[in-house]
Amino acid sequence: MTIEDRIISFSNLGVAINNFLDHSKSTTHKESDYSSWNACLQLAESKNGWFTKQQVYIALRSWAKLLQKDKLQRWSEHYKMDRIQSPKKVLIIMAGNIPLVGMHDLLSVLITGHHAVVKLSSSDGILLPFLFDRLVEIEPKWKTYVSFSKEHGKHFDAVIATGSNNTARYFEQYFANKPNIIRKNRNSVAIIDGTESKEELQALGKDIFTYFGLGCRSVSKLYVPKDYNFDNFYRAILAPHQDVLKMEKYTNNYDYNKAVYLMSEFNFLDNGFLMVKEESSFGSPIATVFYETYQNLPQLEDRLRSQEAEIQCIVQKSMTTKRVAFGQTQQPQLMDYADGVDTVAFLLKI
Secondary structure, three states: OOHHHHHHHHHHHHHHHHHHHOOOOOOOOOHHHHHHHHHHHHHHHHHOOOOOHHHHHHHHHHHHHHOOHHHHHHHHOOOOHHHOOOOOEEEEEOOOOOOOOOHHHHHHHHHOOOEEEEEOOOOOOOHHHHHHHHHHHHOHHHHHHEEEEOOOOOOOOEEEEEOOHHHHHHHHHHOOOOOEEEEOOOEEEEEOOOOOOHHHHHHHHHHHHHHHHOOOOOEEEEEEEOOOOOHHHHHHHHHHHHHHHHOHHHHHHHHHHHHHHHHOOOOOEEOOOOEEEEOOOOOOOOOEEEEEEEOOHHHHHHHHHHOHHHEEEEEEOOOOOOOEOOOOOOOOOOOOOHHHOOHHHHHHHO
16 A cells, blocks of 8 residues: 555544444444444443543544644655655564554554554553454455454564553563564643633643643643742642542542552642642552642753653643643644654665
């Protein structure tokens, strides 16, 4: 297939996703198709209780926006996609923390003309194969390009693997003789200067609560000025996000972590569904966001630069090209590569 063929098929997949999401408005989406999509979402939630219909819809809407022909074309124009003469087999070891978290890696492998051997996470083993089946319905030639496997086997030419810091050390040793991208734990942070509007703080709530805070792009830590008053923050997030307590798994984590903090006599703030605790580390438990204070922004910038290997996104009101606006951490674009490593450039060199 040419790059044009690949782009057209993926853009048609985007249309299929959008037809499902806007079923009531679609004139082309059959009732049987709609039922099969719904059955997939129900099965995904039964396998992983964090994958509620609402959260999967967020992931699908994000991909429906990305898989548009013009966006795929602009993305591909940054590279020489048609220069692949000998397609390789690329092993993708996927995480399962949020719905469709491995989709970008699979798209990158296929859009460059390579083949994928996909080792799915047990936490997210339903959604991606279902989407791939829809892609094959659109363009049957894709059928031979992807295989899903419970084990990674030995027949592959390169590796893209995502895991914890512990598994990453294993990956680095095991795949040392293969071209690879190995991803470790990362978290996202937000810098607050105290002048944020209610709307900006509400948007920050989206960065904290989307996917229940389980993604590497989820804000798990705040940097605030010394003596910052969290009242405005708590007031802003109350109405948009208090319904998170309707999700039993979230509530159980909230209750457990609050009990641990109380028994340990830790100081923390609490509004009934989100705790704020002063802590130097990045990875906060569910229903908790950590914070640290800063004296001035230049010093804070120096600290963050020294810790950039642990940070996925930095949210800030006064954005630079490397910052993300409030409410946008879970809306990455095609060129927003995990850990800042250009996956496509890597694939075009193997």
